[in-house]
Amino acid sequence: MAWNEPGGNGKNQDPWGGGNRGGNQGPPDLDEAFRKLQEKLNGIFGGKGGGASSSSSGSSGMLIVVLLVAFAAYIWNAVYIVDQKERAVVLRFGEYLETVNPGLHIYFPPIDSKYQENVTEFRTYNLRHQMLTEDENIVEVAMSVQYNIAELKDFVLNVENPESSLEQATQSALRHVVGGSEMHSVLTEGREAMADEVRERLQSYIDNYGSGINVGKINVESTSAPREVQAAFDDVIRAREDKERSQNRAQSYANAIVPEARGEAQRMLEEAEGYRQEVIARAEGEASRFSQLLAEYTKAPEVTRQRLYLDTMQEVLGKSNKVLVDVEGGNNMMYLPLDKIMQEQTSITSGGKVELSPQQVRDLANKVAEDLRSRSNTSTRSGRNAQ
C-alpha cells in the first residue's frame, strides 16, 4: 500500500503528525494540525513573531486562515495518484529518489520533483518517406513503430527528447535497411524481414542512447514505387494479367481443337473398320452366292446359263425404255431426239412432279416409235432402195 511505501513518505509525514490522513477525514483534525504548525512557526520566529500575532488577535486569525488555505492547496498538489498504467520518478534535491509504482502518493515540492508517464501504453510513430535502395532505385516506404517506456528513470533523466531521438533513429535504421536491400525485395517478399531488421537496429541505437524506450512492433505498412513511376509499375502488373490471359486463350483454343481432332480421328478409324468388315462380309456373301450357284450350274450348264441370261435381259429391258432400230448397214444416219426425251424426263423428275406413270411411259414410247418409224421411212428410203 501507498502508506507503507519505503522511502521518504513515512518520514515526511512526521512533522504534520498524521495531518495528511486527517485532511482526508475532515476539518477538525486539519485545524489541529494547523494549530500545531502555527505553534511551530511561532517557535521558529521567536518572540517577535509571537508578539506580532498576539498584538492583534484579528490579524492572527487572518493569518491562520491564509496559512490554512495555503496548506490545503499544497497538500492538494502534493498528493498524486499513479495509475496502473503509469510510473512516476521522484527526484529529491535533484537526486534520483525512487520510481513510484501505482497507488496514492505524496511528494513535497519544491524539494521533490516528479515526472509521471504512462509506461505500459504503446505509442506509435508513423513515417512515410521516399528512399534509395541498393540498386539506386527510389521506393516509398510507410512504416509504424510501436514503442513504450521500459525504464522511466532513463527516459526522464538520460535523453533530452527521447521521442524525437526515437524518430531520428527510426529514420536512420529504416534507410540503412532499405539502402542495403534491392528494390524488388523491398517491394515484395522482403518486407517482413525488413521490419525485423529495422526493429533490431532501432533497439540497438536507442539502447546506446540509454533512452529507456522499448521498441515493440514495427509494421511495414506499405512499400510502393514512388508516385512518379506508379503507372509504369501498374503496367507491369497488367502485363502479367495480359500474359495469363493470352495463355488462357491459347489453352482454350487447344482444348477446343485437340479433342475434336481426336473424335474425328476415331470416326475415320471407325469408318475404315466398318468398310473393312463390310467389304469382307460382302465378299464372303457374294463368293458364297457364286459358289452355290456354280454348284448348280455345273450340274446343268446349258439350261442354267440360258435361264440366267434371259432373266437378266428381262429385268434389264423391262425397266428401260426401249428403242428397237432395225437398221441394215452401218452408215445410215439416224436421228433421234434423244436429248429432248432426256430433257423431258429430267425436267419432270427434277421439277418434283409425279413420275411418269406406266401409261404415260407407254404413250411416250409409242410416240417415239411412231416418230422413228416415219423418220426411218424417209431417211432410210435410200438405203432400202439401195437394198
Next chain:
Amino acid sequence: MSPKSMLGVILLAAVVLLGLESLYVVSERERAVVLRFGELIKPNVQPGLHIKAPFIDKVRIFDGRLLTLDSSPERFLTQEKKALIIDSFVKWRIDNVETFYTATSGDIRRANQLLSQRVESRLRNIVGSKTLQEVVSGERDQLMEFITNNLNGIARQELGVAVADVRIKGIDLPPQVSDSVFERMATERDKEAQEIRSQGNEQAEVIRADADRQKRVLLAEAFRDAEKARGDGDAKAAAIYAKAYNADAEFFSFYRSLQAYKETFRKQGDIMVLDPDSDFFHYLKQSGAK
C-alpha cells in the same frame, strides 16, 4: 503595523533571500560549474542540494542529458562525382563540464555549431572517398562508427563533449537526379512489362502450335490406320473373291456380266437402242427353230 513588526518582516525577507542565494540544486538531468568572480572553483558539481557563498559564487547549469545536433541536409559529392543530399544527426552529451564551459561558454547552440562543422567536414571527406553504392548500401555501420570515434577524440579534448552517435538520417538524390532515376525506373518497368507480354504471346503461340500439331498428327495417324484397315478389307475381300471365282473363271465372267447389266440399267427411263438382230431377239424374228 508597528515599526517593530515591519523590521521583523524585512529581516525575514532578508533571511529567506540569503537562504535562496546560498543554496542551489543540481538535478540528475543537469551538469553545473560554480564560478567565483569568474574563476572556476567547482568544475563538476554532483546532483543534489549544495551551498555556495551568496552573491559571490555564480552557478552555471547546463543540460546534462543526451543532446541532439540535427543538422540541415547538405549536398555531398561521392567519389564518382555524383551528388547526394545527406541529412545527418549527432547525439552528444557534456562530458567534461570545465572544458565545455571554457570552449563554448556554456552555450549549447555554440557547441552544436562547432560540432556540426567538424561532423560535416568528416562526412564530406568520407563520402568523397566512397562511391554512391558504398555510401547508400555499403558498410554504413563502419562508416558511422569511424566518424563517431574520430570525432569523439577531438570533441572530448576540445569541447568537453562526448559524441555518442553519428548517423545518417536521410540520403536522397537531388531533385533533377531523382527525375532521371524515375525515368530510368519507368523505362525498366516498361521493358519488363513488354517482356512479360511477349512471353505470354510466345507461350500462347507455343500452345496453339502444339495443339495444331496434335490435331494434324491425330488425323494423319487416323488416316493411316483407316487406310490400312480398308486395304486389309480390300485384300481379304479380293482373296475371298478370287478363291470363289477361280473355281470357274468363264462362268464367273458370264455371271458377273449379267450382274453388271442389271446394275447398269437399273435406272428407270434409261433408253436402250437395240438392234433386233441381237441374241435376245432371236425368237422375236422367227418363231421356228433356225
